[in-house]
Structure formats: structure tokens, C-alpha cells
Amino acid sequence: MGEIDNFAASVAEHVPAIAARVPPAPAAELGRLDRPAALAPPTAPFGASAGFADPVPVRGHPGQALRGLPAERLLGALELSVGDLPLRAPAALLRGIAAPPTGTFTTIGVVGQSELTTALSMLEALHAGATRVIADLTARLARHPALATALAVGDGDEATIAARHGAGHFALAVVTSSAVLRALDAADPPAVVGAALQAVAQLMPTLPKPAAYEAALLAKHRAEYVLPRRASAHPLVRAHHLALADGPVPDEVDFSDNGLVAVVDGGVVIRTGLAEGRVSAHLEVLDGPPPPPEVAHVDEAVEVSWRAARGGATFAEDEPVSWGQARRVAETPPWPGDYRVLVQAGGRDGDYDEHYWITVWQAPWAPPVVHKRTDRLGHRLRGEPEPPLVVPPHQDHVWVERHPISQASCVTVVTGLSAQEVLRAFGADPTSRPWRLEETQRSAGLRQWVSVLQVDGAVIAFEDNGYLGADEEVLRRLSARGRAASMFWNVNALTRLSFARDGELLAGFEPIGPAQIPPTAAAWIEGLDLADYRHRKAKGLTAVARFTGRGFTPDDLAALRASDEAYLVGE
Numbered sequence: 001m002g003e004i005d006n007f008a009a010s011v012a013e014h015v016p017a018i019a020a021r022v023p024p025a026p027a028a029e030l031g032r033l034d035r036p037a038a039l040a041p042p043t044a045p046f047g048a049s050a051g052f053a054d055p056v057p058v059r060g061h062p063g064q065a066l067r068g069l070p071a072e073r074l075l076g077a078l079e080l081s082v083g084d085l086p087l088r089a090p091a092a093l094l095r096g097i098a099a100p101p102t103g104t105f106t107t108i109g110v111v112g113q114s115e116l117t118t119a120l121s122m123l124e125a126l127h128a129g130a131t132r133v134i135a136d137l138t139a140r141l142a143r144h145p146a147l148a149t150a151l152a153v154g155d156g157d158e159a160t161i162a163a164r165h166g167a168g169h170f171a172l173a174v175v176t177s178s179a180v181l182r183a184l185d186a187a188d189p190p191a192v193v194g195a196a197l198q199a200v201a202q203l204m205p206t207l208p209k210p211a212a213y214e215a216a217l218l219a220k221h222r223a224e225y226v227l228p229r230r231a232s233a234h235p236l237v238r239a240h241h242l243a244l245a246d247g248p249v250p251d252e253v254d255f256s257d258n259g260l261v262a263v264v265d266g267g268v269v270i271r272t273g274l275a276e277g278r279v280s281a282h283l284e285v286l287d288g289p290p291p292p293p294e295v296a297h298v299d300e301a302v303e304v305s306w307r308a309a310r311g312g313a314t315f316a317e318d319e320p321v322s323w324g325q326a327r328r329v330a331e332t333p334p335w336p337g338d339y340r341v342l343v344q345a346g347g348r349d350g351d352y353d354e355h356y357w358i359t360v361w362q363a364p365w366a367p368p369v370v371h372k373r374t375d376r377l378g379h380r381l382r383g384e385p386e387p388p389l390v391v392p393p394h395q396d397h398v399w400v401e402r403h404p405i406s407q408a409s410c411v412t413v414v415t416g417l418s419a420q421e422v423l424r425a426f427g428a429d430p431t432s433r434p435w436r437l438e439e440t441q442r443s444a445g446l447r448q449w450v451s452v453l454q455v456d457g458a459v460i461a462f463e464d465n466g467y468l469g470a471d472e473e474v475l476r477r478l479s480a481r482g483r484a485a486s487m488f489w490n491v492n493a494l495t496r497l498s499f500a501r502d503g504e505l506l507a508g509f510e511p512i513g514p515a516q517i518p519p520t521a522a523a524w525i526e527g528l529d530l531a532d533y534r535h536r537k538a539k540g541l542t543a544v545a546r547f548t549g550r551g552f553t554p555d556d557l558a559a560l561r562a563s564d565e566a567y568l569v570g571e
Helices: 003-019 024-031 071-082 115-126 130-142 158-183 189-206 213-224 376-381 395-402 419-426 437-442 472-478 519-525 536-548 554-563
Strands: 229-233 241-245 261-264 267-271 280-285 300-308 337-346 355-362 369-373 409-414 449-455 458-464 483-489 495-501 504-509
Touching (some): 003 158, 071 158, 115 189, 130 158, 130 189, 158 189, 261 300, 419 472, 458 554, 483 536, 519 536
Antiparallel strands (some): 300 369, 409 458, 449 458
8 A cells, every 4th residue: 555545544544533623503504615715826837745636725825715714713623633633744745845045034924814814824924835735645645445435425415415525524634734733843723733734625615515415405395485476687698599497409590489488498588689699588487377467668568387397497507686685596496397387578679678478387388478579570470560660759768768867867947047046946046056967966965966958948957866857946936937847857766757837836746657647747658658767767758848849859968068068056
């Protein structure tokens, strides 16, 4: 037997006792590691130490691999046991460790850094290369037949298997680290545990999980999957295909049946208007059938049946949307079965941001149901004549929704007043020095600014992230000798459409549906489909234009920007 074989047999004798002292929770963390720590490139090539093939690199500054790991808890659990380990690594296995420096030297630490990081820094200063040798030896021993029994895991639930897997390999690293450092007369417990943890953090992602782990992980996932479940995402589209799949799907898909979605081996594939890139999608998984779909805001809606072979269907290369909370991946139930899938689509013709709403629930097979079929792409795919291209009444203001001002703005159009009078009605002083637009962005805080533009027969007042044009008293003043109307929107999707005439507020409401329209505003809303929330800003600005006789154009915004003037309200 060679040195490594004799050493492996000795290490195997001590691994079970150390593994038994590793707390289950941090052991499971180690057992679940599936990616190496993000470390800086090495300053010298690794792999020569101990003469082993396929060495595990320990890169960057000492202790970097310990970040995010339960280092202090593991040190506390093993600090006393490490001192009882008697092994010394043979000299033949220590090649690659430099001799200690002679003379005077200095090490630099950081206030507040962990005890293990400090110990590793000192270890590398005194015995450069020691952590590499420990990592290489640990990786070699993890695959040595003499350690097979000591590292065996067996069956259990996910947490149990992960803990046994992590504890066994961490114990192996601790015994190895102790043996190497004892041979160097440097077996300080923090250094032993730190070097072991650094080695195992790099080793675990390179090892296969125990045979029983995949089934245990699936069982855990199924137990934790709770209905109903909702998630938003930005999945990847390739070749006009958006797949929700639990397995590979074919490249060629026939959409001629309904023009939107096809059931294929592995999942369902949605035909997108976008050729390549990402779209917005919302997945809702219910514990029962949904109510009849509200289809006013979509162009196509189709319901199909799908038999999931495995379950857990996801979008391709999904980018989950967190909305300030823990990210949730859009995924169907992680078990096989028969499901109903409702796909609703909007914007496939390019007239709006392309968006998909997918609803899934368990149900026996049933024939497809088409709830809506109106977009031009769907007609082409079904082999039907395309419907006539209809220009909507709000088309002239759709540009706003593709401009940065679509985030939060208020546009007010006034007749009967001059630009100076409009500023005074807003509470600004037209004789004061106007602010440059860049200054307003830097000094915004809680203050409000307004920019004005004199146009043919009217004055346009623009507020970037402002709201005063929607204020009742401001509108009364603005309409003192004519008319004033405004459309306000903000980042929280709140909107307000207002009309005033001869100093009287006629209507002020959120344009979110027909039921919200006051009788006093009906004439200017006619033909604007408020039941469909898409293009709400454009529809509101169209109503403003109808009431005042003047719309808001890209040239108007450009002129406002070119003037580079905004007036502070309230001073």
C-alpha cells in the first residue's frame, strides 16, 4: 500500500466520531452546496501539491470561501474534539507547503473579521500552500475506497440526507486538516476548522449527491408546494416559441388549430409575436377551476388540456420577478397528472407590450375552448383572413407609453389663460428665475415643479412625477376663463382624469372602467374602451384633447425639454 492508502485507512477510522459532532443544520447547509464559492483567480497554478490529479482549487485570499457558511457554529461544535485527533500526515503528502519564513514579517487583518479568517491568514503567512494541500488531500480521499463506508449516507428525508452528506465530508476535511497541520506543529483549532471548511466548500459542488437525494428533494418540494400559487416572470422566447414544459419540447410546432397555444410532448408551447427575447408572463396555479375569464384586456384566450408526464413545468431560462419579496419561480405542480391550461395573450401584433397570463388547474381532459380570437397573428396562424386594420381613437397618444414619462407624470391642457397665468394658477411665480430641468431632478425632494408651453390656442402644463394638475382647486383656477383638463399617472398605476370649465370641476375620476365614468364626462370618453386597461394613459390624454381641443404631441414634449425651464411651486 502507498502513503495515500495508509493515510486514507487511518483517516477513515476517525471520520465517524467527528461527523457525529457536527450539528445537523450547518451540516445540511454543506450537504446542499451546489456551486463553489466565488473566488478571485489564483496567483499561482494549483494542482501540484500532494501530486494529485484533479485538485480542488482554493482561490483568493484566506477565508474568502467561508463567506455565507456557518463557520463560527462549526468551530464551536468541534473546537474541543479537534485537539483529540492524533493523526499526523506523512511528509510525502506535504509537498507544496513552503517552509516558514525567517526573520521579521507582518500580517494584516481586518477589525471584526472572524476568528477562522484570522487563523487562516496566519496559517498562509507561516505555511504558504497548506490550505491547497489540505483541499487536494480532502478531494482525493473523498473518492478513495477506504472512505466509502465512513461517507455512506443511506435513506431518509431531504434534510437528513443532506446533513449526513455534509457532516461526513466536513468530518473528512477536519481530520485531514488536523493531520496536515499537526505535522506542521500548527494544529490550532480555528486554523484546522477554517482550512477544512474552505476545502469542503470547494469540494461539495464537485461531488454527486447521494443516490437517494433526488427523490427526497422531490418529496420535500411537493410537500412545500402550496396552492393557489402565483408568480410573475420574464421568460425567454426563441423562434416565436414560449414553452411551459417539464421536459424537452419539439422545435416544430403546429398552431393552426387555435392560433395561440399547442400541447406537445413535454408541455405546452405558446406562439409569440416576438421572435427572440423576453416577454412578460404571469403564471397562476389554482386548486380548482377559475371563474369565466375576463378577456377585455387581452386579444386571444384559449383553454386546452395537458397531461404532465413529470410535473414541475417551468419557463425556459426564466427571470423571476420579486416585487420586493423572495423570488418565486413560476412552476406548475411538481407531480404528474391531467391539467387544464388557460392562455391569454395581449400585444402579439406589436401594438402594446407583449404579455401572457397562464392559468393552470388540475382537471380531466376536455376539448379546447376559445374564449377570444381577435389579433391579426392568430388569424394568420389559423389560416383565416385578417380582420381590417382599425386605428383606435387614442392612437395619437400611444407614443407616451413608450417614453420615459410613462412612469409618472401629469399633463394639463388649459384654454383661456396665458402661460404666466397658468403658472400663477399652479402656485408658481412666473417672474422668478426658472430652474433648469437637471436642477429639478437633483433637488426634487418633496417640492413640485411645473413647465409650461404656449401652443395654438392653449397652454400645456407638464409635471414630471407631479400631481398638482389633478388637484381640484388648481383646476378651478386653471379653468377660470375657459377649460382645463388633466391626465395624471404614477408608478403605482394610479391614474386620474379631470375636467373643469368656467371655474367648476365637472369630473375627476380614475379611468379604470365604464362604471367609473361620471355622466358629466361621458361625451369625451365615448369610443374609448376603458374596460381594457391597456393604453389607459393614451385614452386619458385623448379625452383631454377632445375636451380642450388640443392634444399632447412628441413635438410638445421636445419643446418643453428644449426650453429647459421649470418653475418651483410654492415659492
